[in-house]
Amino acid sequence: MVFTPLDKQKQKQKHRKGLWSPDEDMKLKSYILKHGHGCWSSVPVNTGLQRNGKSCRLRWINYLRPGLKRGMFSITEEEKILTLHQILGNKWSQIAQHLPGRTDNEIKNYWHSYLKKRMAKTVEIEDRVKDECTNGQNQISELSPSSLKSTPHNSSYDSFENMEGSLIDTDQSQNCNLPKVLFAEWLSLDQFHVQDMGGNFDHFNNIFESQSSNDSFLMNESFDTKSNSVSYDEMLQLPFKFEDQISESGLVDYFPGEFNINCDHIYTEGFQLSNFSEE
DNA sequence: AAAGAGCACAACCGCACCCGA
DNA sequence: TTCGGGTGCGGTTGTGCTCTT
Numbered sequence: 001m002v003f004t005p006l007d008k009q010k011q012k013q014k015h016r017k018g019l020w021s022p023d024e025d026m027k028l029k030s031y032i033l034k035h036g037h038g039c040w041s042s043v044p045v046n047t048g049l050q051r052n053g054k055s056c057r058l059r060w061i062n063y064l065r066p067g068l069k070r071g072m073f074s075i076t077e078e079e080k081i082l083t084l085h086q087i088l089g090n091k092w093s094q095i096a097q098h099l100p101g102r103t104d105n106e107i108k109n110y111w112h113s114y115l116k117k118r119m120a121k122t123v124e125i126e127d128r129v130k131d132e133c134t135n136g137q138n139q140i141s142e143l144s145p146s147s148l149k150s151t152p153h154n155s156s157y158d159s160f161e162n163m164e165g166s167l168i169d170t171d172q173s174q175n176c177n178l179p180k181v182l183f184a185e186w187l188s189l190d191q192f193h194v195q196d197m198g199g200n201f202d203h204f205n206n207i208f209e210s211q212s213s214n215d216s217f218l219m220n221e222s223f224d225t226k227s228n229s230v231s232y233d234e235m236l237q238l239p240f241k242f243e244d245q246i247s248e249s250g251l252v253d254y255f256p257g258e259f260n261i262n263c264d265h266i267y268t269e270g271f272q273l274s275n276f277s278e279e
Numbered sequence: 280a281a282a283g284a285g286c287a288c289a290a291c292c293g294c295a296c297c298c299g300a
Numbered sequence: 301t302t303c304g305g306g307t308g309c310g311g312t313t314g315t316g317c318t319c320t321t
Contacts, residue, residue, distance in 0.1 A: 019289070019315080041306070057307075058290065093309060105289080108310075113287055 016050040020059055024049055028056055029064045062103045069101030073110055081107055081115060 020028075031047045037060065040053035049056065073081070077099055084095045092104035092111075099107065 017291075039306070053306080054292095055290075061308095062289075090310065104309075109288055112311095 015044075015052045015055070017055075020063075024051070025059070025064060028059060032060055032064070033066075058105075062105045067101055068103065073102075077102070078115065081111065082118075085111065085115075 027047045027049055028043070031043065035046070037043055037057070040057045043049070043053055043056045044051050047056075051059075080098055081095060084098055088094050090108075092108045096102055096104040096107050
């Protein structure tokens with residue numbers, strides 16, 4: 001379909017803004033479920049919606065898309081957001097990839113409305129503790145233990161902070177019998193002996209199997225689910241399972257129970273592998 | 280009961296990037 | 301190589317609800 005400048009101007013004038021009505025939602029949802037979105041700018045034309053394509057896309061991604069979780073964030077999700085924000089900053093879309101069913105917009109809003117304040121409070125408490133320690137008046141016991149416990153500086157957060165220095169919480173890694181795969185984007189390459197896996201999954205598989213269970217590996221940047229055509233089914237053939245281990249080791253976190261085939265690069269995600277067992 | 284302050288969430292805007300012509 | 305359209309992302313704004321005074 002070709003639009004003349006006049007057509008485009010007319011379309012622009014017609015575009016509705018503001019909240020979506022249930023009727024608009026229904027039209028958009030049923031159309032996309034039936035035909036897929038294709039080119040977003042053609043969606044309003046095909047559905048008769050007086051919205052621009054961008055607005056349709058946003059509505060679909062943030063609200064209508066199947067599989068979205070609604071409602072409160074769990075403690076685990078909060079911890080994940082805080083931890084990942086420490087590492088990734090305001091990369092909401094990347095953070096959202098770690099939280100299946102949550103959108104970047106939802107996480108961003110949650111951060112601005114709640115978590116940011118919580119972090120600020122945590123910093124404030126820490127500053128107080130530091131001051132008191134510096135002054136030789138260690139009165140930490142006066143601080144609420146529960147308030148400290150609820151901060152991200154326990155559990156996973158601490159471990160990620162450790163990663164910046166020593167990369168691995170050695171005590172924990174020694175205690176853990178599981179083999180580990182560390183990913184390049186989070187970690188400095190020169191601090192590890194890099195195993196070149198060449199982006200080949202069979203190779204990765206062989207390397208993994210050939211090592212003792214306590215060895216760590218660093219997956220190189222060429223490991224890409226798309227370019228190397230590693231499908232979800234193939235992932236399931238592996239003699240490992242992906243586990244959510246973030247709170248245990250601080251090393252990794254990923255996809256409990258499933259592998260997200262939509263992610264571009266596995267190496268952007270840290271995760272830990274354990275020996276495979278049938279669930 | 281009314282006003283307004285605060286909050287949560289949805290949606291918009293602008294910019295950057297990618298890709299095809 | 302350049303340009304324009306499409307898309308994705310992060311920041312910001314708008315709106316409606318709830319709570320407080």
